[in-house]
Amino acid sequence: MAVKRLFDVIFSFVGIIMLLPLFFLISLWIIIDSNGGVFYQQNRVGLFKENFKLLKFRTMKIGADKGSLLTIGNYDSRITRSGYWLRKYKLDELPQLFNVLKGEMSFVGPRPEVSKYVALYDIRQQRILSVKPGLTDWASIEFIDENQLLATSDNPEQYYIENIVPHKITQNLKYIDHHNLWIDVKIILLTIKSIIYR
Helix, strand or coil: CCCHHHHHHHHHHEEEEHHHHHHHHHHHHHHHHHHCCEEEEEEEEHHHCCEEEEECCCCCCCCCHHHHCCCCCCCCCCCHHHHHHHHHHHHHCCCCHHHHHCCEEEEEEEEECCHHHCCCCCCHHHHHCCCCEECCCHHHCCCCCCHHHHCCCCHHHHHHHHHHHHHHHHHHHHHHHHHCCHHHHHHHHHHHHHHHHH
């Protein structure tokens, strides 16, 4: 675990420094495109059920999260123009490098959920809260177009709870049982590839 944390600290710090010009351009784009702040923070459940503020670039109109917590399709009316492209290439997730640097997240680990859905976990499923949440995992690669999948359902939230969440948890439990630094690097590279070729 010490090696994993060292990896997280070094590469999150280097990543933040290298991406600062891109952060500035994205921030300017968001400001010009729509009213509201540059960043969006949301409470997520992390290691040992501790809540933390997950950081993203804002991709939706102010107050959009007062409705559904799920984004339905790539053309959800709540998504801003800049938000569409930021989401498409996962650029809205880049500020989570700060979460990684702070130790709230890791590069690889189960994606953190909101408490509403974590409350539905059974005892076996709660085991995924025994590791740090991550920027990406096997499930993130498999469900890279999750929004579009939800858009095909008559009841997106029910479909998410009954079909997607259990499958994600199964993938995450497999990761917990079989992971090391090399598997983490493989997941990171496959995530980058899936974003580029989606």
